[in-house]
Amino acid sequence: MIPLLHDFTDETVLIFGGGPVGARKARRFAREARVIVVSPAFADREFGAAERVRAAPDPADVPAWLERTEPALVVAATDDAAVNEAVADAARDRGALVNRADRSGERDVGSVVVPATVREDPVTVAVATGGTAPVLSKYLREELEETLSGAGEMAWVCGELRAELKARDVPAERRRSIVTDVVNSPDLWTALRTGTSNCAQVIEDVLGEERSGGDRT
Ligand SMILES: C[C@@]1(CC(=O)O)c2cc3[nH]c(cc4nc(cc5[nH]c(cc(n2)[C@H]1CCC(=O)O)[C@@](C)(CC(=O)O)[C@@H]5CCC(=O)O)C(CC(=O)O)=C4CCC(=O)O)c(CCC(=O)O)c3CC(=O)O
Ligand SMILES: NC(=O)C1=CN([C@@H]2O[C@H](COP(=O)(O)OP(=O)(O)OC[C@H]3O[C@@H](n4cnc5c(N)ncnc54)[C@H](O)[C@@H]3O)[C@@H](O)[C@H]2O)C=CC1
Secondary structure (H helix, E strand, C coil), rough: CCCCCCCCCCEEEEEEECHHHHHHHHHHHHHCEEEEEEEECCCCCCCCCCCEECCCCCCCHHHHHHHHHHHEEEEEEEHHHHHHHHHHHHHHHHCCEEEEEECCCCCCEEEEEEEEEEEEECCCCCCCCCCHHHHHHHHHHHHHHHHHHHHHHHHHHHHHHHHHHHHCCHHHHHHHHHHHHHHHCCCHHHHHHHHHCCHHHHHHHHHHHHHHCCCCC
16 A cells, blocks of 8 residues: 545545544544534544534435535444445445545555554654554654654745745755755754744755855765
């Protein structure tokens, strides 16, 4: 399986099952999608901005829910295998993506896995174990949270720097060398992590050195 990123802005995500797993997936997708959770009961958990609809669809009722809500992704997170199976079938029929929370291993096209994710906007890191050990994905996610501290700010610095260097017609080779030096600077990482420097200041310093013909290496 190969990880890909999918933008769910302005899309609907339909979740069947209001247990702890349905709640976790609802919080995740409600970051950018409109999320609807269908379930006869809801766990005492945070569901983010998701809309909760109390219903207990039979397998035969599932396709009508997809017709009504036109989701880009459907999550099967009930404790009823027949309902989860019907969700997967209905999604396949409509060409929607499907995530089965009760299955691991090989998947059909369109059947996707939700990895453990670390966010340091705009940086995203996803961890999966091929379904062998989701709890290891969770552990590694927690470890990576520390490692990634400052990476978001570093990404903004590099993005801004690349745009400024392009606008100044700095040749591609030189641009690459400057950005590579910035990313490889331990002092800069420390400064961004501790907040003793920020994006605007770094850009100013680097462009200043470039103007005066300084070599950062
Ligand atoms: C295939 C996959 C499908 C999918 O859901 O996309 C799947 C499937 C299953 N999970 C099961 C169990 C658990 N899953 C977790 C936790 C997470 N599971 C997540 C993803 C995935 N889980 C996908 C594979 C990812 C990979 O490859 O690693 C995470 C990363 C993302 C998320 O769900 O948001 C999230 C951590 C989020 C975080 O904290 O960062 C915990 C721990 C806990 O809840 O604390 C347990 C209990 C411990 C245990 O059983 O190991 C079971 C058995 C159910 C049963 O026995 O009934 C199945 C079904 C099966 O294995 O067949
Ligand atoms: N992917 C993952 O991270 C994990 C997956 N699982 C799997 O996911 C399933 C769900 O996990 P939990 O939330 O812990 O289970 P749970 O049993 O606490 O919740 C299941 C939810 O489904 C609802 N439900 C039952 N029939 C329904 C129907 N016809 N339509 C809509 N909703 C219905 C129930 O009311 C309940 O809210 C488990 O059965 C297990 O197979 C379990 C743990 C972690």
